Amino acid sequence: MHTDNKTVLELVQFDQSDVLGLIELSASVGWDYDEYEIRTVMSSGKIFGHKNARGKIVSSAAIIPYDTNLASIGMVIVNEEYRGLGLGKKATQICIDSVSEDTSIMLISTEDGKPLYEILGFIAVDFVQKYLSDNYIPNKLLNNLDITIEEYNENDFNEVVELDSEAFGDKRRKFLLSRIDQSKQCLVVRNQKGKIIGFGLSILGPINLILGPIVAPDSRTAALIIEGLALNHQGKLRIDVPSGNKELFHFLKKSGFIKVSEPPIMIKNSINMPYRNKELFAIAAQIFG
Known part of the structure; x- marks a missing residue:
């Protein structure tokens, strides 16, 4: 007692x-x-x-x-x-x-x-959709988008910060520095000119491999990033997806994810979400917004 x-x-x-x-x-x-x-x-x-x-x-x-x-x-x-x-x-x-x-x-x-x-x-x-998977089902996606996906290196940091800022609604240099250091894997997407147009992180937690943040110009590129992060992981995964990403929701279901909740996003000292360019396909984690 x-x-x-x-x-x-x-x-x-x-x-x-x-x-x-x-x-x-x-x-x-x-x-x-x-x-x-x-x-x-x-x-x-x-x-x-x-x-x-x-x-x-x-x-x-x-x-x-x-x-x-x-x-x-x-x-x-x-x-x-x-x-x-x-x-x-x-x-x-x-x-x-x-x-x-x-x-x-x-x-x-x-x-x-x-x-x-x-x-x-x-x-x-607004709200996010929380998806869980017991084991990732590969989709064998074809990369026919004239892009390359490669491992992040520290010279990419400033470009990643700028991409994240436009997608998330504020710069978060200190957080991204810590999160990338914590990550199991960080991938960047380059276009034909070598410019970074997307990125994604995976974080290995005690229960799940957490996928996010994932920033991409479109849902197909986001799916390629997810496949790259999840493909060789044996075990449970989690991804939290902002509202309005119907194409990505369909991909996640094909990949073995199940939606388990739809928690609300709440805000104080404002009546709206910060401006986002619709390129945020997965948040880092609920604590980080």
Whole structure:
């Protein structure tokens, strides 16, 4: 039986020494954050939350501010024994307070979390579709698009940042630097002139190979990137796809993916999503928007 005094709770910003405690908190609600994911979040943004009298982490919320006027909130978790105390609201509020009032803040909500975010001033503006696969089914796609797909090298970074900025809606250099370093694989797509016109990352988590972000000029190129990232992986995969990508949805179903949820994208300090050029075919992860 739980005996801690629940009034003795400290709201703190977590650091590298708290990684294992955050992994335990994540696992307690069935989420699969691992050391590498949490370190990427910390290197890109900040994680706040509560510790109890024994120093155990019982809540968390993270914010990742991007380069200009956009930030993303995620990793909002409360230990089951500490729910009903407003800890999630307090941790999320300190994330909001850590950026300027003219920063647009986005998040991808769970159904349980949506009422809390509405209280905090977020509104639903769009959605993503979460797809899972137990094992990738190759499509043997033919590359007849006059493009080449090759492994990323560090000289490609600035072009990748620019492509991502147009597709995502803000530059995010610090995040991409950490994410590429974390990735199992990063592919870039070049046109006949050698210019990079697309890219994609895969991240090996404790349960799934996560595909994203994937940026491409069209759904066929996006499918080629996905095939390149997934082809030699034996095991579970996950991809989160923005709304409106019907051709890619069809490809994913043929490849063994099943849609499991359609969580809403919510935003605060704005009434619209940031402008995107419709070339974002998969997000990095829900925490990163």
